Amino acid sequence: MSDRLISSRILTFSLAVLAAIGGLFGILNLAAPAAAQEPTGEPTLSIQLGPAPGNFRLAPLNASAPTFEVGDRFTVSIVALGVETPGVFGSQFEVHYDTQFLAAVEGSLAPGAVMEPVVNAVNSIDSVNGVVKFAAGRQGDLENLVGDVVLATLTFEAVAPTEPPAGQTTPIALQNVKLGAKGGIAVPVSGIVGLDVVIRGDDTQPGPGDISGLVKVEGRAADNQAGNSVEAVGELGAVYTDTTEADASFWLNDVAADTYTMTASRPGFLTASCAGLSHTADALTNLAEVTLLAGDLDGNGTIDITDAVAIGAAFGTLGPDQLADLNGDEEVDVLDLILMTANFEQTSVGNPWLCQAAVEL
Known part of the structure; x- marks a missing residue:
């Protein structure tokens, strides 16, 4: 088994909202807040590969499934990407995963730093059924956020191999998503793309990516x-x-x-x-x-x-x-x-x- 340049196996992914006009590659750049008005675009909810928060870069939609070993931990960021006017003031969503292969780490579900301060009304991890629920809105007389907005972060641990067969994946999916702007204006979401991950045990054979x-x-x-x-x-x-x-x-x-x-x-x-x-x-x-x-x-x-x-x-x-x-x-x-x-x-x-x-x- 190879040693890594990076000493820990903690990697970061994003569950990203892709605006219809947004590019698939981009550095996270939170634009200045904009005044509330009627929505003009319908973003797509998507799970995208990226490095650590603060230096966010998207991977293409056809990127291969990231690979981990049993015991590894990795973080997902729920990101509203390319948000147009009127912007985002709050969100609700569920993250679904297979508990046979993954465990959501207790206490790791947190609002994105750019959303702070927030009222986090729903923050729960159902480790039996593999369902994470989240709902939060910005607190006080703040502005909507536009551009690329990290809504929340969540850490998983790989608990069992998905292989064999080589390359078999397990999904992390978003469901029941709602985005809203200040004033209770709904921000439509046009579609959802999930993230599939490969988990390997210590005794598996070389496969894709090796x-x-x-x-x-x-x-x-x-x-x-x-x-x-x-x-x-x-x-x-x-x-x-x-x-x-x-x-x-x-x-x-x-x-x-x-x-x-x-x-x-x-x-x-x-x-x-x-x-x-x-x-x-x-x-x-x-x-x-x-x-x-x-x-x-x-x-x-x-x-x-x-x-x-x-x-x-x-x-x-x-x-x-x-x-x-x-x-x-x-x-x-x-x-x-x-x-x-x-x-x-x-x-x-x-x-x-x-x-x-x-x-x-």
């Missing part, structure tokens, strides 16, 4: 390949790492869509890299295997006389985890020397990882 493959090192048995390192660095800055199992397999779980540079490495062996790997979140990217050449003991990317000296200095020593024990038999001897000398003057640059990704939908 990167997998085999990284081997030269000179070791097929069942003695544990501990080889794999790193994926995205152009957008994300970093994912893993180490191989005994059979040389690795699995980077739930990797964000981006273009990645893949690097395979192990001390004592030439590092191999593969640049320009295009990965999408709705498919499994299965890479061609790579075998790292033995003999780069000093890790400078070239097998040369310095590495030969290092093996000579360790020659005859016994025991596990020795850098010069290239074949992993717990003895530095002529077999390790042969592995190194056969690769003399080989370089990392001259031996890239031809990952030749095979994407499985």
